Amino acid sequence: MFDTHVNLHGEPFADDLEEVLTRARSVGVSRFLAICDRFDNFPAILSIAQANDDIWCSAGVHPHHAKDFGSLTVEQLIDAASNPEVVAIGETGLDFHYGYSAEKDQVESLQKHIAAARNTGLPLILHTREADDLMADILEKEFQKGAFQPLLHCYTGGADLAQRALALGAYVSVSGILSFKSAGEVRAVIADVPMDRIILETDCPYLAPVPMRGRRNEPAYLPFVADALADLKGMSSDEVKQITEENAIRLFSKVTAS
Incomplete structure (x- = not known):
C-alpha cells in the first residue's frame, strides 16, 4: 500500500516516528508521501524523505497559511521540486470554512502552485x-493555459467538483472519513468515482478511521481505509489495495523513476 498523504513532521510524531513507521511497514504500507504544509517546514519534511528510502515528499503551502507566504514564487516551488524526493506540488487549495487566509491570498497561492505543477x-x-x-x-x-495533473485529496466535496475535476483527468484520494457513520454524502460521491482514479491516504495524524476514531491517526491504519472503500465498491480489500497502489504509483510517477 501507498499512504499518499502523511503529516510526519512536527509535534504529533516527534517522540516515536520510527515506531510509527515500523508499525505501518509491518501491515504492508511500503510507500509514504510526506506533505508540506508551510514552505518554511520544507527542509524538515525533505530531511525525513531523504532519511528513508520508502518516503517521498511534496513542496507547497496549505491554504490556511497562504497569507504567511505571499512572497512565495513559482520559481521557489520549481526549485524545491528539483530534489529527487519531491514528487508532488502542494498541498494547496481553497478552504473557506475557517478563513485563516483571505480568499484573494488563497487564490493567488493556488495559481502559483498550478503554474509550478504545470512546469514540473x-x-x-x-x-x-x-x-x-x-x-x-x-x-x-x-487548464485552458496548459494541462496539469490535479489530485483532490481527502475528498469531502460534492459531486459537481468531483466530476468536473475527473473530466480534467484528476485523481481522488479517500481517507478515514469514508468509514465515518456520518459520511453518507461522501460515500455517495466516491461511489461514482471510477476505481482507476482513486488512491488511499490516512492524512495522519488527523481523521483516524473506524475502528480507531478518537486516537492519533497513523499510517498503520491505512488498511481500514482500504476496507471502507472495499465495502463501498463491493470489492475485496486485497483488490482495493492492489488497484489503489497501482493508481498511486502511476500518479506519482517520479517515485518509480527515483
Whole structure:
C-alpha cells in the first residue's frame, strides 16, 4: 500500500516516528508521501524523505497559511521540486470554512502552485473545503493555459467538483472519513468515482478511521481505509489495495523513476 498523504513532521510524531513507521511497514504500507504544509517546514519534511528510502515528499503551502507566504514564487516551488524526493506540488487549495487566509491570498497561492505543477509535470495536491464552485472554475480556466495533473485529496466535496475535476483527468484520494457513520454524502460521491482514479491516504495524524476514531491517526491504519472503500465498491480489500497502489504509483510517477 501507498499512504499518499502523511503529516510526519512536527509535534504529533516527534517522540516515536520510527515506531510509527515500523508499525505501518509491518501491515504492508511500503510507500509514504510526506506533505508540506508551510514552505518554511520544507527542509524538515525533505530531511525525513531523504532519511528513508520508502518516503517521498511534496513542496507547497496549505491554504490556511497562504497569507504567511505571499512572497512565495513559482520559481521557489520549481526549485524545491528539483530534489529527487519531491514528487508532488502542494498541498494547496481553497478552504473557506475557517478563513485563516483571505480568499484573494488563497487564490493567488493556488495559481502559483498550478503554474509550478504545470512546469514540473508533477501532480498538484488540492485541498478544498466550502469552495467547490470556485475550485472547479479555477481548474477549468487554468487548464485552458496548459494541462496539469490535479489530485483532490481527502475528498469531502460534492459531486459537481468531483466530476468536473475527473473530466480534467484528476485523481481522488479517500481517507478515514469514508468509514465515518456520518459520511453518507461522501460515500455517495466516491461511489461514482471510477476505481482507476482513486488512491488511499490516512492524512495522519488527523481523521483516524473506524475502528480507531478518537486516537492519533497513523499510517498503520491505512488498511481500514482500504476496507471502507472495499465495502463501498463491493470489492475485496486485497483488490482495493492492489488497484489503489497501482493508481498511486502511476500518479506519482517520479517515485518509480527515483
